[in-house]
Amino acid sequence: MSQVHQLYRLQQIDNEIREKKERLREVLRAQKQDEELREAQARQEAAAQALTEARQQQKALEHELTQVNTKAKRSEQRMYSGKVTNPKELTDLQQEIASLGRRSEALEEEILETMLLVEETQDEDDAAREALAEVEERWQKTVARLQKEQNELAVRLNELLAAREEQAERIEPKMMSLYEKTGSKRGGVAVAGLRGGTCQVCGVRTNNAKIRAAESGDLVYCGSCGRIFAPA
Numbered sequence: 252m253s254q255v256h257q258l259y260r261l262q263q264i265d266n267e268i269r270e271k272k273e274r275l276r277e278v279l280r281a282q283k284q285d286e287e288l289r290e291a292q293a294r295q296e297a298a299a300q301a302l303t304e305a306r307q308q309q310k311a312l313e314h315e316l317t318q319v320n321t322k323a324k325r326s327e328q329r330m331y332s333g334k335v336t337n338p339k340e341l342t343d344l345q346q347e348i349a350s351l352g353r354r355s356e357a358l359e360e361e362i363l364e365t366m367l368l369v370e371e372t373q374d375e376d377d378a379a380r381e382a383l384a385e386v387e388e389r390w391q392k393t394v395a396r397l398q399k400e401q402n403e404l405a406v407r408l409n410e411l412l413a414a415r416e417e418q419a420e421r422i423e424p425k426m427m428s429l430y431e432k433t434g435s436k437r438g439g440v441a442v443a444g445l446r447g448g449t450c451q452v453c454g455v456r457t458n459n460a461k462i463r464a465a466e467s468g469d470l471v472y473c474g475s476c477g478r479i480f481a482p483a
Contacts, residue, residue, distance in 0.1 A: 253468025254426045255442075259481030261422060261430065262442035264415045268408065269439060275404045278397050285393070291379070291386040298379040302372040309365040316358040323351035433479060443473055444483025451483055452476055 329335060330344040419427065434441035444451035448462050455475035465471045465480040473480055 255468050255481050257421050258430050259442045261418045264411055264418055268411045271404050271408050278401050282394055282397050285390055288386050288390050291383040295379040295383045298376040302376045305369045305372045309369055312358055312362045319351050319355050323348055437478055441479055442481050443478035445480040446483040452478055
């Protein structure tokens with residue numbers, strides 16, 4: 252096998268190494284990023300916060316209602332105890348009781364509205380928790396699949412690196428230097444397969460003389476992209 256053919260085999264190994272490394276980077280990034288999960292978590296946190304605030308609001312209103320009713324009851328007891336004989340004081344008590352009654356009615360309406368709000372926020376919290384559980388389950392399956400692929404990629408990369416080292420030993424130092432210099436100028440691809448007279452990297456067809464030379468194992472370059480031709 253000619254040195255050009257050996258270079259082509261090395262290029263195929265390097266191409267796969269580059270491909271597997273890029274996929275490994277993608278797999279590692281994917282394990283750190285999941286927009287759907289973050290959105291589901293944010294929704295659940297917001298729903299839980301809204302539910303907590305609604306419950307606190309209801310509790311505060313109920314506490315105030317208890318205080319208002321207690322105060323109204325004491326005022327009524329005082330007014331009807333017979334101990335208050337001053338007309339102005341009696342009038343003040345009546346006005347206070349009436350005012351407390353109006354506040355009690357308003358609080359009852361607010362509590363009813365808040366109870367409805369609690370019910371709504373509870374429903375949203377339940378839905379958000381259920382949605383989050385579903386997303387987390389899918390994410391766990393995705394992570395398991397990605398980790399499996401990560402392990403497979405790592406194994407394959409080790410095999411490819413060993414194969415590259417073995418293949419590089421079959422190539423003369425001069426040709427290896429040429430390969431590395433050409434590749435550094437052309438995105439890591441120094442050798443292009445030549446099939447049907449067409450460069451498999453840039454897609455440009457070459458002339459018959461270059462086709463014959465390449466098939467003979469001679470050092471021939473693509474006139475378009477400048478890569479070394481090797482029969483594919």
